[in-house]
């Protein structure tokens with residue numbers, strides 16, 4: 142055994158300023174310090190970083206040398222390393238943002254064993270040059286561990302496949318005996334198996350945390366006028382707060398960023414088509430300034446560990462639950478109330494199905510992708526607790542959460558079985574009579590008995606189903622269509638003008654064997670009323686402070702902004718809002734008073750303690 146169990150605890154306390162390990166952190170840390178391999182599955186914001194940072198520090202102290210952290214995103218290594226410096230830990234990164242001279246200096250320090258954690262991208266780690274350096278460390282017993290962050294990137298089933306991750310098996314083959322810890326926030330069963338196999342971690346101990354993020358409120362709304370709905374959501378519930386809005390295409394990102402800006406919201410665009418400099422500037426502003434809304438494609442966000450993102454909105458439906466959960470997980474890392482909002486409509490279902498059908502991938506792959514899409518569609522259509530379904534998808538049983546739209550305001554449900562049968566038989570008759578298929582609009586017109594030009598042109602008013610669904614509104618029928626498509630009882634032919642086709646799954650519905658339960662469309666005003674009260678219920682971090690406490694909090698925030706600027710780091714790297722709020726509440730007089738506050742480690746106490754006392758004393 143390398144170390145008595147108290148060592149990780151004292152590192153947690155002294156260096157990071159935290160009282161206690163969270164969930165399985167303690168067990169993971171002990172296991173890796175003792176030299177074991179681990180696969181860690183923890184939701185975003187669960188506290189994965191400490192799971193390898195503390196073992197790296199402990200093993201370095203015990204003479205085992207440097208830990209190598211494989212991280213896919215160059216852009217964020219700077220802030221991660223900056224945060225470690227603030228805590229007094231020797232950390233560096235090697236990536237293309239360094240000059241040759243700087244990189245050489247880092248390599249020299251690494252070879253001399255002066256670095257505790259070295260961050261590098263997988264491309265770098267597997268170069269002959271870097272491997273030769275690792276060889277040299279390894280020969281001297283100075284390679285303490287490998288941490289493989291965002292480990293789902295190794296799997297093509299994951300939503301962020303990076304072929305470079307495949308080459309990481311070299312670490313195991315070349316440095317057998319050096320502990321490896323792979324971490325990810327997103328892995329369903331099939332991805333998890335794939336990670337274990339690809340990284341040859343079959344013998345590693347698996348630590349699977351609950352995926353629940355209880356502070357995030359999930360809401361999925363039917364899209365009517367998506368932009369207005371989004372705008373309302375932001376204005377009513379998140380005015381002035383930081384958030385991310387995900388859109389499917391670059392064009393849409395630009396459009397929405399402009400619309401939001403036009404409404405006085407500080408919104409910035411982010412997508413792969415922007416100049417890399419613009420992208421970097423926007424990302425930096427999002428991280429460093431308060432209350433920016435980033436409108437982005439999914440190119441944005443991996444590794445973003447800004448703790449006070451208050452909402453994540455999806456204006457277009459993502460591809461699968463893993464992606465959705467990873468993206469929404471970027472909200473509320475600080476544990477304070479946060480929201481995940483998604484708009485969803487018939488067009489999303491059609492688009493996602495078509496993208497799979499038209500992709501050049503093999504049929505097996507498409508089958509898996511369809512299954513994943515179906516699970517997401519079922520979530521969107523659900524009339525019961527969203528969280529129970531989300532967690533269920535990750536293999537976790539739970540009870541209704543009381544903090545999702547369906548729990549807070551159980552949707553009205555209506556029995557759409559009859560409407561669904563009538564729709565399907567209309568589609569059947571039309572196809573039979575005309576020998577071709579038609580799109581949703583025309584089918585609904587026939588069913589509702591509308592004498593349009595097209596109806597006349599094809600003689601569709603003579604069909605026995607003409608007008609059999611006159612009692613249903615178009616909104617209701619759209620809901621029925623969406624659900625039929627979502628559940629595979631009806632298909633959309635993307636190759637033929639999005640026409641509707643019966644499937645094998647249609648039979649059960651036509652025969653009345655499959656019941657169709659539908660959400661009643663919620664009217665906007667009721668929706669809005671609920672949201673307003675929800676917004677009030679969400680406490681801001683400083684809400685509990687007295688007036689003088691608020692004044693101290695404000696003074697501390699402006700002091701922190703100066704320090705962050707001077708250090709070229711995001712403000713939360715200096716101190717989290719929650720830490721500032723705790724200081725403001727306590728009104729400390731001495732360094733001793735400060736010491737017990739969560740988030741103030743020894744190095745930060747030494748570096749900032751006196752200044753903090755001065756700021757607090759000056760209010």
Ligand code: ADP
Nearest residue numbers: 159161162163184185186187188189190191446
């Ligand atoms: P992940 O990488 O899993 O998304 P992080 O490692 O970024 O999560 O941790 C999320 C937040 O929780 C960070 O701000 C981190 O400092 C904080 N945190 C992690 N572990 C603890 C702990 N034991 N006590 C208090 N705060 C913690």
Ligand code: ZN
Nearest residue numbers: 526542545548
């Ligand atoms: Zn719920």
